[in-house]
Amino acid sequence: MPVNLADAEEYELPRLPSSDEDRRDDTSASKQYGHVHEEISREDAGLLDGGDKLGEDGEDDDPDDPSTYTRAIEEEEMVGKGSNVEALIARTVPTTDDPSLPTLTLRVLVLGISFCILGASASQIFYFKSNAPSFSGYFVILATYPLGHLLANERVIPRGKWIGGWELNPGRFSIKEAILVSVLSSSGASSAYAADILAIMNLYFDTPLSTIPSLLLLLTTQCIGFGLAGMVQNLLVSPPAMYWPSTLVTVQLFTTLYSTSSTALSFSAQLLTTRRLRVFMLIFLLVFIYQFLPFLLFTTLTSVSVLCLLDNRSWWLRTLGSAYSGLGFADFSFDWSSIGSTGPLYTPFWALGNYFGGLVGMIWVIMPIILVFNIWDAQSFPSPVSAGLYNSTFQKFDVTSILKPDLSLDDEAWEKARPLLLTPYFALSYAWSFAALSGVLVHVWLWHRDEIKQALSKRTVLNDVHNKLMRAYLPVPSSWYIGLLAINLGAAVILVKITPLQMPIWALVLSMAIAAIFLVPVGIIAAVSNTTIGLNVLTEFVAGVLMPGKPIGNVTFKCYGYMAMSQALALTEDLKLGWYTSIPPREMFACQIIGTVLGALANYVTLESVMVSKRPYLDGTTVDPTGQWTGRAPAIFYSASIIWGAVAPARFFSGGYEVLYLGFLLGAAVPIACHYGHKRWPGYKLNKVVFPIICSGASIVPQYPTNIILTGGIVAVLANSWFAKKHPKLHGQYIYVISSALDAGTSITALSIYILFGGVLWTWEGPDWWGNSKIDSEHCVLGS
Template sequence: MARRTSWPKKVADKIKDSPIEQVRLTVPITDDPTLPVLTFRTWVLGLTACSLLSFMNQYFHYRQNRIFVSDLVAQILLLPVGKIMARTLPTKPIRVPGTKWTFSLNPGPFNIKEHALTTILASMGSGSPFAIEIISQSKVFYHKKIDPLPAFLLIHTTEMLGYGFAGMLMKLLVESPYMWWPDVLVTVSFFRALNVVEERPKGQLTRLQFFFLVLVSSFSYYVIPNYLFPSITALSFICWFWKDSVIAQQLGSGWSGLGIGSFGLDWSTIAGYLGSPLAYPLFTIINRTVGFIIILYIITPIAYWTNLYNAKRFPIFSSDLFDDNGQLYNISRILDEKEFKFDQKAYNDYSKINFSTFYALNYGFGFACITATLSHAALFYGGSVWRQLKVAHGDQKQTGDIHNQLMKKYDPIPQWWFYIILLSSLGLAFFTCEEFGGQLQLPFWGVLLAVGVVMIFLLPIGVIIATSNQYLGLGLITELLIGYLYPGKPIANVAFKSYGAVSLNRAVSFLRFLKQGHYMKIPPRSMFAVQIVGLLISSTINFGTAWWILSTVKNICEPDKLPPGSPWTCPSERVFFTITATWGIVGPSHMFAPFGLYKYLYLFFLLGALAPVPVWLLSRAFPNKKWIRLIHFPILLGSTLNMPPVRAVHHWSWFVVGFLFNYFIYRKYNRWWSRYNYVLSAGLDIGIAFMALLTSFALHNIYGVKWWGLELGDHCPLAHCPTAPGVDVVGCPVFH
């Protein structure tokens, strides 16, 4: 491939371009090291955006239809605000009293590097720390005391451990040109598109004008589903026609059933849990929907109506736990209240735990997804990943590309910085778990074991993500491991998952940002500064917001006690309560092998490992049939893993919008799609977030006019009913 003409020939002969074609086509091989990066504007805009994103995403986390404000919103909004500051702030240098150090409020035009670093700082607030679930479970579901200090330290130590782990693998997973992180290229491309000087096309709007038009429209419309007519978040017409039929409502309910014909007229229904469908490639949308249809509309009904695992005694779709009589399982009956641990005798006297049909099968597909991801990555990417890993671990003079050469102009991050973070976080983790009267239940060896799990899996998972964009989570593995080793301790199970799977997730996230900074030619120490500060700020705000909401909203997470129209139903937290009861209290040995009702679900591990093999063989036999390689079993098998809290109505609404924009509009109106698609997504996100905040604070504890449309459900009250003869559940007919 010819060298780029932007470099003189003598220089070009000495410089190796990236060995990855996608990088060569996306990332420029030029850099201007004189551009100001870590500026006053970076700190003011980045910290403000980080704080707002942290607060909003944590605040909306407990709602029935969660609203997620992505960092894409910050990426788009920060650019015009930064340019306004560049035009209006004074340029005169300011001297710090008592020193010779000076800085400027306005060092020049708001440049692309400054924009990228400010967005990365803001992005630290785009997620909710998983460790907050421990606070929710302790305070709301188990009604146990947890002090603010251990909760605060738990959140910060799990996040900071992830950053320490990331630093250990920075040379291999960031500086290596063979670790190219495909999804980072999308972000880099979008930064370049936004920072190109844009003139308004004749008869059209600029991206910024279009963004504000969408924002105002989304803000105005969201008063309807959020306050005036919440029922349009899930419209299930079959239930309206067959009001007295349990089976019809099981089939038609988008909230508590299979959701045939159900959809929502609310952007939070479409994008709140599954992410914006406008940002997903078409092959992912199709794979996920095909898997969803196979699991929900073929396998689940067959299992239910053949009465697998006594399925008809329970709802067809639910994340609740049930006893042998079809009633909701009373966890307090098998929990030693004094020592807060599993009571084996009480469990034997009461009942085994039962899942709904769908939920039981979904565990199996979760097991299959783990092994399918490993198998798929090994078959389709194994050879190339292994070659790249050997080369990347070799002589940096041979593996370095133009981007590494350009980054040598900047001071690297000393490795001992990361080691200090890792060791200090580990020490604080020991202190947090061992002190405070065992409120977290996890002993110090549990922290060490979790760290060992991360150290074993981080490199292979990081290589897979960095080269193939296939993500493998460790959630189920950590739950299984600690469930077998330390059963009967629900909070310990979640704490172990936080220090294991969640720390690994955070490490991968930090490595991704570091690679983004590498491509954007941002000084590494500036990246280090904004990530550390952003992490501490966002974690603190997330903690404070969660503690405030859980302490002030009366009957939060208890739908039966909430007033009509109240959004504080906590669907995610209710699912996590089921998880802590399953893996933490009862333990996998009583649920699965060797003593559980669902012991044969472990066969799904084998199913997942074998599933990608036929696709790989067909792709080798027919190399010209490129569509074969798009059959992606990790996505197919994992399509329903987030159900619940995701429901059928979320999936169908997400699919329809995603297919419309990424197939029909992409093909027929490609120029419009290229110009406005991502901007449309950001405008819809921020519009509903602003309206939800306004109504929450302006109309505190007032949830709308009482009428039929105020109900947050889909008016399918019989969808949760069993169909087995003789099972008597409140509000349900008894079959004979």
């Protein structure tokens, strides 16, 4: 359940066990392995309603007592006073385990591999499609439920039959099997970041890589994060404080779907599970039906701009009121895909406060001042929050005009075309990104260095319920992760040495070093706040400074540095899911590896097929008459390679943009000021100021339109503050299942509309009326 920091007094992670009673050496801990389940498994604890929890003084807390959950909310995990973090997740995460449940079975492989290949292929196709949805993990979870039970039906597959050492039907389809299907699928069911490199090398640079180097690029960039993920489990997985908020939503969805008939549950737990399932199904069906309105029939609901509706003839009202091209003042959204994009139901309230604080401060305070005083010619740009690149006449900058026939930078053409202008918001977003990166290092060092040292100590043994449960299973040896890292790093070295990727070996090593340095600080922030600080800006900046004039080298450096950390964090979050649900670590590892490798292979086959069959539409030679195929995504990636690689930051950040470098200094200074300010004046609660999250919120537009601010903020306050305090027990029991139902219903609707009306079966853009204007759905354009 979301954590409320409203009454927190200290902003620190909980201290790891330090007493002789709670900390045991590895030898004494190993003696308990055979008694773990007898020690903590209680029938009344159940899988869902949290069960009895051992307090720090050995007394039991009743999870059904509202006061217990109220204390859990107020005693959130950032408090450094030995608070019981387990109480915060007691109503969501299983507290017992049945090691006899089937896990990595043949039907897991059949379903997981099928969904993985389907998702990877579909995602790669969607990459070249206009207005295509993402391949939803909720689709896999929901589709697995009937398919898994179908394969467990003895009428379909009789019991007792084996093939190649695998039992075809080992019995009831278990929750652990369902989780492994989801993990296997999600590990590969996306478009690999490196596919962008292959696309632009083929479509724009006319230097396509052959099959083996292409596969090596895809596999190494996807798998190299495994080695890093395995090395940080003691820091980002095992500690209860590293609870990964969005993972709790997934856990409650799985337990709701698969625990209704469990005989291990008490009557009250079975009743609660049944109620949760009813709540999920009701909300899912209602949202699935409702989302057809903002997605297809009444698209104005996505962004209801009050100022534009009052008078869209005024430039100021359009600029202030539009969510798509303006600041989103008085703009309401009634589309859950927008409202739910910030995770308002499960993200800790303190994190939402920092995030929305940065977003509101930038969009509704700083930007109006910039516009009023016309700083950096703000009023001359088509949109004040555009991420586009402009020339001196404030028209779209023609990247191709500054390139030679071999696609290298033409210095003479650059001198004629310069300067390259950014909107004030986009320029400042780079400063905020720089500040977030330096800030996350300083913040974690100031507040969490002691916890990191304790987690790295070999004598530290965590004795919370989940760590005890996991002792029943063999861990993944560190040598597996180190070996995987070494193999992929070695393959990457060979790859950059023999291919025209424009990246020397030292640059590859540096990109990996950047990922390794930021993994733990960024991971800690992500694990407790649901906010991830990306390395995309830093890696392309560093590559541009150190390797100017090498556009392919720039994006390759960015891919290895950015994806190594991003993939490591994604895998770490999956490991936490397995930790919560007692999945054998080695089977989790196998599913992650299988999914990642198969996904990369499917990406490559699909990518090559599409580029061969649809090339004229993708490289801009011809416009697809159906409007379905487009090269917009690789074109954007190509432009970024030219700006950061060919033009390079030395030319890019000039003419007044040098001030943006101060972001690095600001990011380091603010956490120091807040840290020592809190010690000097604790009453001001500066411990709650997490500057990296503030910077993340300040730079999120235009990745997300500004319609997320008003309605998203209202939902966050109502759900994570008012409702959590007013009805703490109901909040703990239902908030995550409500969130999963809203997200699942929305994503399935988007997928359904794409299949039914997006050109797969039929092409239809919805009715043409005021609420579904073909000119501008939010009515900020004249004539709409």
